[in-house]
Amino acid sequence: MREMIVDLRSDTVTRPTPGMLDAMLHARVGDDVFGDDPTVNSLEEKVADIFGKEASLFCPSGTMTNQIAINGLTRPGDEVICEAGSHVYKYEGGGIAFNSGASVRLIHGDRGRITAAQVAININPDDIHHPVSRLVVAENTANRGGGSCYDPAELRRISALCREQFLKFHLDGARFFNAMIATGIDPRETGTLFDSISICLSKGLGAPVGSLLLGSGEFIHQSRRVRKLFGGAMRQAGYLAAAGIYALDHHITRLADDHVRAVRIGEMMQACPFVKQVMPVETNIIIFTLSETMPDELFLARLKEAGILAISIGPQSIRMVTHLDISDPMIEKLAGVLKQC
Numbered sequence: 001m002r003e004m005i006v007d008l009r010s011d012t013v014t015r016p017t018p019g020m021l022d023a024m025l026h027a028r029v030g031d032d033v034f035g036d037d038p039t040v041n042s043l044e045e046k047v048a049d050i051f052g053k054e055a056s057l058f059c060p061s062g063t064m065t066n067q068i069a070i071n072g073l074t075r076p077g078d079e080v081i082c083e084a085g086s087h088v089y090k091y092e093g094g095g096i097a098f099n100s101g102a103s104v105r106l107i108h109g110d111r112g113r114i115t116a117a118q119v120a121i122n123i124n125p126d127d128i129h130h131p132v133s134r135l136v137v138a139e140n141t142a143n144r145g146g147g148s149c150y151d152p153a154e155l156r157r158i159s160a161l162c163r164e165q166f167l168k169f170h171l172d173g174a175r176f177f178n179a180m181i182a183t184g185i186d187p188r189e190t191g192t193l194f195d196s197i198s199i200c201l202s203k204g205l206g207a208p209v210g211s212l213l214l215g216s217g218e219f220i221h222q223s224r225r226v227r228k229l230f231g232g233a234m235r236q237a238g239y240l241a242a243a244g245i246y247a248l249d250h251h252i253t254r255l256a257d258d259h260v261r262a263v264r265i266g267e268m269m270q271a272c273p274f275v276k277q278v279m280p281v282e283t284n285i286i287i288f289t290l291s292e293t294m295p296d297e298l299f300l301a302r303l304k305e306a307g308i309l310a311i312s313i314g315p316q317s318i319r320m321v322t323h324l325d326i327s328d329p330m331i332e333k334l335a336g337v338l339k340q341c
């Protein structure tokens with residue numbers, strides 16, 4: 001029997017299912033730079049409709065959708081307010097500065113989540129010494145928060161504050177659908193709270209490639225220009241869009257299974273003598289710290305020998321993520337391997 005590889009490094013490692021491949025194979029396509037790809041157009045309409053936004057734009061990655069949003073909502077020298085562990089700040093290669101010339105104000109939140117009260121005290125006064133506070137970014141679910149979810153009431157408060165203070169509000173919703181399944185947060189209401197929203201098809205939803213940026217018609221028109229500038233305008237992208245449509249139709253409700261398996265892994269880790277602390281598991285991400293008796297490199301190496309892959313996200317800090325290609329037998333295999341670590 002072939003060895004079973006249990007790849008818990010990320011929810012980006014999934015392969016298209018036979019149904020998804022079939023949808024891709026039969027996609028109607030055209031040149032999307034001419035606006036001619038019917039499948040891309042229908043994906044963009046479908047996603048805009050889910051969130052009640054006027055328009056959306058299909059892009060190669062979530063990094064690009066975030067960066068296009070930041071570019072469209074700020075001017076050079078402005079300041080972006082976000083959480084210290086947020087993807088836009090920590091995992092996009094310094095893109096806020098490189099692509100948009102904006103500065104960053106970091107908030108140390110609670111498991112990746114910021115509050116309206118924290119935003120309020122980080123808005124600069126109107127004084128020529130300070131950068132102009134222009135944009136607030138929230139991440140839901142928060143990756144480095146262990147897949148933590150926002151209380152919709154807090155997002156309403158931040159949104160109201162942004163309106164009052166003439167700030168823009170962007171949602172990095174790479175894993176929004178995980179939050180929706182876990183908390184019931186309403187996409188339509190979410191659409192009213194944010195100026196722009198980014199969602200990923202290539203995480204828990206299991207598509208091979210793709211993210212969408214959502215906003216007003218005017219904002220998306222401008223974003224289309226920036227996507228071209230960033231080199232992200234694609235031609236017969238309908239083959240990829242078809243995977244996205246399939247993912248939205250078939251892979252949202254099943255995220256609940258990933259969440260159940262993640263809770264189970266969290267419990268297993270909690271029971272390990274060499275695990276110091278496990279962050280609360282709310283969705284499909286498990287983050288835990290190892291005690292000094294178990295160096296992180298050794299732990300990862302032992303797992304790898306047994307065909308289990310995870311990643312380190314800081315000193316003694318390990319992340320595992322459940323997804324479409326993780327099954328119950330794999331979770332049982334992990335349980336067995338942990339006993340021998």
Ligand SMILES: *Cc1c(COP(=O)(O)O)cnc(C)c1O
Pocket residue numbers: 060061062063064066087088139141142143172174175200202203211
């Ligand atoms: C994965 C991710 C993104 C986008 O990443 P890409 O790999 O560029 O698609 C953005 N935000 C968060 C929170 C993510 O986890």
